[in-house]
Amino acid sequence: MPKVTVDNDRCKGCEMCVIACPKEILELDHSITNSKGYHPAHVTDAGKCIGCGSCTIMCPDCAIIVEVERCPRRYS
Amino acid sequence: MTGHNILLAGFGGQGILFTGKVIAYAGLMEGMEVSWLPSYGPEMRGGTANCSVCLSEDPIGSPLVTEPDILVAMNLPSLEKFEKDVVPGGLIIVDSSIITKKVARDDVKVIYLPASEIAEKAGIKGAANMVILGKLFKETSFCTPENLDKGLQKTIPAKKMDLLDKNRLCIRLGTENRFQNPGASAPGFIFYNFDSTSSWKDPSRYRIPASAAGCAPGSALGAISP
Amino acid sequence: MSEKVLMKGNEAIAEAAIAAGCRHFFGYPITPQTEVAAYMSKRMPKIGGVYLQAESEVASINMVLGAGAAGVRVMTSTSSPGISLMSEGISYIAGSDVPCLIVNVERGGPGLGGIQPSQSDYFQATRATGHGDFHMLVFAPSTVQETVDLISDAFDLGDKYRMPTMILSDGLLGQMMEPVVLPEPKDPTDDKEWSVRGHQGKRPHNVVNSLYIDPAVLEKLNFERFEKYEKIKETEQRAQEYLVDDADIILVAFGASSRIAHSAVDAARKQGIKAGLIRPITLWPFPEKAIEKHVGHAKAFLSVEMNMGQMVEDVRMIVARRKPVHFYGRTGGVVPTPKEVLQQIVKINGGEL
Amino acid sequence: MAKVMGERPKALLDVPLHYCPGCTHGIVHRLVAEVIDELGVEGRATGVASVGCSVFTYNYFGCDMVQAPHGRAPAVATGVKRARPDNVVFTYQGDGDLAAIGMGETVHAAARGENIVAIFINNAIYGMTGGQMAPTTLPGQVTQTTPYGRDPATAGNPIRVCELLSTVKGVALAQRVTVDCPKNVRAAKKAIKKAFEYQMAGKGYCIVEVVSTCPTNWGMSPADSIQWLRDNMLPYYPLGVYKDVGEEGEE
Secondary structure, three states: OOEEEEOOOOOOOOOHHHHHOOOOOEEEOOOOOOOOOOOOEEEOOHHHOOOOOHHHHHOOOOOEEEEEOOOOOOOO | OOOEEEEEEEEOOOOHHHHHHHHHHHHHHOOOEEEEEEOOOHHHHOOEEEEEEEEEOOOOOOOOOOOOOEEEEOOHHHHHHHHHHOOOOOEEEEEOOOOOOOOOOOOOEEEEEOHHHHHHHOOOOOOHHHHHHHHHHHHHOOOOHHHHHHHHHHHOOHHHHHHHHHHHHHHHHHHOHHHOOOOOOOOOEEEOOOOOOOHHHOHHHHOOOHHHHOOOOOOOHHHHOO | OOOEEEEEHHHHHHHHHHHOOOOEEEEOOOOOOHHHHHHHHHHHHHHOOEEEEOOOHHHHHHHHHHHHHOOOOEEEEEOHHHHHHHHHHHHHHHHOOOOEEEEEEEEOOOOOOOOOEOOOOHHHHHOOOOOOOOOOEEEOOOOHHHHHHHHHHHHHHHHHHOOEEEEEEEHHHHHOEEEEEOOOOOOOOOOOOOOOOOOOOOOOOOEEOOOOOOHHHHHHHHHHHHHHHHHHHHHOOOEEEEOOOOOOEEEEOOHHHHHHHHHHHHHHHHOOOOEEEEEEOEEEOOOHHHHHHHHOOOOEEEEEEOOOOOHHHHHHHHHOOOOOEEEEEOOOOOOOOHHHHHHHHHHHHOOOO | OOEEEOOOOOOEOOOOOOOOOOOOHHHHHHHHHHHHHHHOOHHHEEEEEOOOHHHHHHHHEOOEEEEOOOOOHHHHHHHHHHHOOOOEEEEEEEHHHHHHHOHHHHHHHHHOOOOOEEEEEEOOOEOOOOOEOOOOOOOOOOEOOEOOOOOHHHHOOOOOHHHHHOOOOOEEEEEEEEOOOHHHHHHHHHHHHHHHHHHHOOOOEEEEEEEOOOHHHHOOOHHHHHHHHHHHHHHHOOOEEEEEOOOOOOO
């Protein structure tokens, strides 16, 4: 199962990953406010993640990494 | 040897700056302090060209000659503009083929030399500047003949070295006394009544090197100036 | 030692820079300095150097910034209006501590002004070449030979202090020919460890920059730069004194006008007037010490300039009302004559001024 | 876990970016850094930062950096490249820097075929100074200095930089990309990589124009900005390759 890790300190809560996620399993975690005052993104249903990497590709702050068994072909 | 403040003036294409450079280089060869300063800017392309040359035993102050002891005038506007600036007792050399007007002052020595015609008759049109240089050299002995020739060689660009002998010839023509009228009226006033029919125009009489004699009339020696 | 040759001031500037190891020239044509660029365009390709005619003075000074930041000896040359255009880049260069050589072959101003010799960029060179607190080392040669000699020093000192240096010449010195002996070629070391040239994975990245958002940081850097300037003021002042030890009237003049002042001093001496000349060779730092040394015995000072009175302010600052400081200048491209200057000396001597 | 996606490229220093949330500068920074990593040129790369939001790029890229005066990055890059021809030199410029104050330097660096890469961020607005009209601001677009919308009759028309530069001999690559979705981000990276490769092959001036967003000064959320970009920017600034000299180079 792919694993999505958000760096809560670097995330600015811009939601670029949220709109990019084809499975719509990312949203801002309003229970957390980071040191810069942002609510970082988090995965709502890890089981649905297909490991496509869209979230990390669209992240302007290098705040998301996605670990997968095998890299999707599209991600070069 | 004393120094000279020389002003050469005329119009573009007459080799004014080139002549000044030869004088400056000859002075350098002579071991003098020298400076050469051209007029620059649009006037170079329009009408007048002039240059200041200082030769001195001492370091040169202002390189801009405002009170020349030698004025070379190669066109009328230059003569009219600078005649009054020449120091009393100074020398004015006028190219009388181009300037028919006479110098009004009587406290300077004036040489009327039909330099353009001399050069043209010798088949080296446009080398009036070198004829005048020969005269200036003859009158002032500002350097040795050897150093004058060295100055000439230093100044002619390598690409135009084939014109060296023609320039030498014109300088020599300028030094010839026969081109001046010894019976000039005013004291220190030398006037040459140039007679276009006189036999001097035969170049062979002046041991002109073959290279020069063979050169077609109108060959642009004046274009030597860099 | 090489042969004495007759060289135009502008061409000598170029050849001297090459001898000093400069292989990068960026410029834009403007009278009366164009011969520098023309000479460089001829020579650089033959010695593996870079000559580039930029699209403007604005571009050329920024190319200088780039090449200087990359650690090479680099220069540009222009004339007065061009320096105005370059002033932005010069400020950035100073703020980034990048050494380079800027040559100003001055012409008359303001505006498009004229093309004849002038010294009206003294303030611009020594006070306010661009925005912000900074200085350049400014050298004012008075002969073609001295121009050649100072260019080598300007490059060396620019590298030593990591700052822009300027040769303040003018149309007269640029256009005139005088005998020069060119210096032996130098091969400066290419080892500026602060420069950008690719870190090769061996060090953290270098940043050549003049932006400091934090006022405290910027202030500290400016303080440090001015400490350096103070050191330079102490060690790099240069002036030539001529007949000043017994002089009653001391002329102060730099560059082309110093030559005229020199002639005027000689003429005054012939009349029995004890005149002398202090010739600043560095305009920044201004040779305060040379002036101060003679305030005691001089009866009056006369600043001779080709402008409406710029350096005279520095002279007055040092003399500080202890002695009268007079000014004589011509402007707009008119070069004063020794006779005019002599008249001033005579008037001062006779108490008329 | 065999593969990790989204790890910070080595050429992008591990410092927080100062950009506003959702600003696409961050994406482009990462792409440039990834290309530098993939080509293995960080050790011989020099970047030139411009003036505007991207001025601080010198804090982010791991290669040597110079910060240029406003608009002068192409001239500064020219100086660096001529002094160190073996260096891989790129500028990173916004639209105000490149297309307004620096248009002269840009066109002439291009015409010289200067071997540099320009990464050009077009977001139709001045960001750093708080949202004024840029040379690329669209007709009718409201900015701080076009409060009634840009009226071309008085404020002029937006400049299409890639189209303009495509006519200039000396340009090896002029390509417009965007980073609104993962697919386009991948395409953008490909273009940037090609530009760097062209420089290394000595082909000439390369510009990659990235149609970008400015959520803060557009006054929209990052998500809405992306949609606005698609609806308004891309019709005026069509994506595509405007010039590519290809393998053979220019005739």
